[in-house]
Amino acid sequence: xxxxxxxxxxxxxxxxxxxxxxxxxxxxxxxxxxxxxxxxxxxxxxxxxxxxxxxxxxxxxxxxxxxxxxxxxxxxxxxxxxxxxxxxxxxxxxxxxxxxxxxxxxxxxxxxxxxxxxxxxxxxxxxxxxxxxxxxxxxxxxxxxxxxxxxxxxxxxxxxxxxxxxxxxxxxxxxxxxxxxxxxxxxxxxxxxxxxxxxxxxxxxxxxxxxxxxxxxxxxxxxxxxxxxxxxxxxxxxxxxxxxxxxxx
Numbered sequence: 001x002x003x004x005x006x007x008x009x010x011x012x013x014x015x016x017x018x019x020x021x022x023x024x025x026x027x028x029x030x031x032x033x034x035x036x037x038x039x040x041x042x043x044x045x046x047x048x049x050x051x052x053x054x055x056x057x058x059x060x061x062x063x064x065x066x067x068x069x070x071x072x073x074x075x076x077x078x079x080x081x082x083x084x085x086x087x088x089x090x091x092x093x094x095x096x097x098x099x100x101x102x103x104x105x106x107x108x109x110x111x112x113x114x115x116x117x118x119x120x121x122x123x124x125x126x127x128x129x130x131x132x133x134x135x136x137x138x139x140x141x142x143x144x145x146x147x148x149x150x151x152x153x154x155x156x157x158x159x160x161x162x163x164x165x166x167x168x169x170x171x172x173x174x175x176x177x178x179x180x181x182x183x184x185x186x187x188x189x190x191x192x193x194x195x196x197x198x199x200x201x202x203x204x205x206x207x208x209x210x211x212x213x214x215x216x217x218x219x220x221x222x223x224x225x226x227x228x229x230x231x232x233x234x235x236x237x238x239x240x241x242x243x244x245x246x247x248x249x
Contacts, residue, residue, distance in 0.1 A: 001123065001245050004053055004086070004237035005228040007062030007177065007205025008093065011042060011077035019046060019083065025076070029067045035209060041235055042080065048236040049084050056245065057086040058123065059237055062205040062228055063093025063132060063177030074098035075108055082110025089114045089121050091130040093177040093206070116175065118160040125170030126243045131157040132177045133190070133204070139182030155189050162197045172197065173240070176204045179227075183214040191221055203240065205229045 012029040022043050031038035053059060065081075068074035074096075081088050090113065092099045099105055102117045114121045121128045134150045135142045142148075158174070165172065180190035180202060194202065203226045207215055212232050216225040228238050 001243045002057045003240045005060040005203045006237040008064040008229045012067040013076035016076045016079045044235040053086045055085045059086045060175045061090040064095045068098040071098045089128050091116050091175050092132045119164045127169040127172045129161040130175035136182040173201045178206050179204050
């Protein structure tokens, strides 16, 4: 079993996509209007994913899956992921407004999708935990008490996810949407939690284009960090690790 990751898909299909005829599934918010580097990005993700991922693999998706505002509008985008091989494990991004009730999301999701919210997904000795994350204190865009409240809530959700792991795990990967520190890479409560729980691998997204220069180094504080925003990866899932085959839960 191989573990891949890609985040920030920013899908906006107006109807269920047809890989044989991409023109029949127009996007209501094409990313190419923001950055031409995103031209035909859904098709490119689909083709690259199919080329390297098998049904035995896992793909971590760190949020910003769909531009939809309501769950029913997100269904075609979820169905896009349902067409792809592998088991998809996702956390929420800051633009995933359609993700409100986790039970409703799970009820409409394709069979190959799992969603983390205050819990985890296990593959034998390998466990995936995570949360959305948020802007971190002392960052350029961090704005006082309102951001501090959300930041503390995300710390709690990360702890809830990690504490939900009752049986011993050989390895835990933490999946987040936001980079778990500010652009100055200051040590903070997220890093403290990673150390407390012995986390060695953290996958995140959110950073695009010129903002990618703020990414964490591949290794810091004894932790491996992986930026997996779709455009940063040229719309190709990134291999995180290989793991012995295990039953899926």
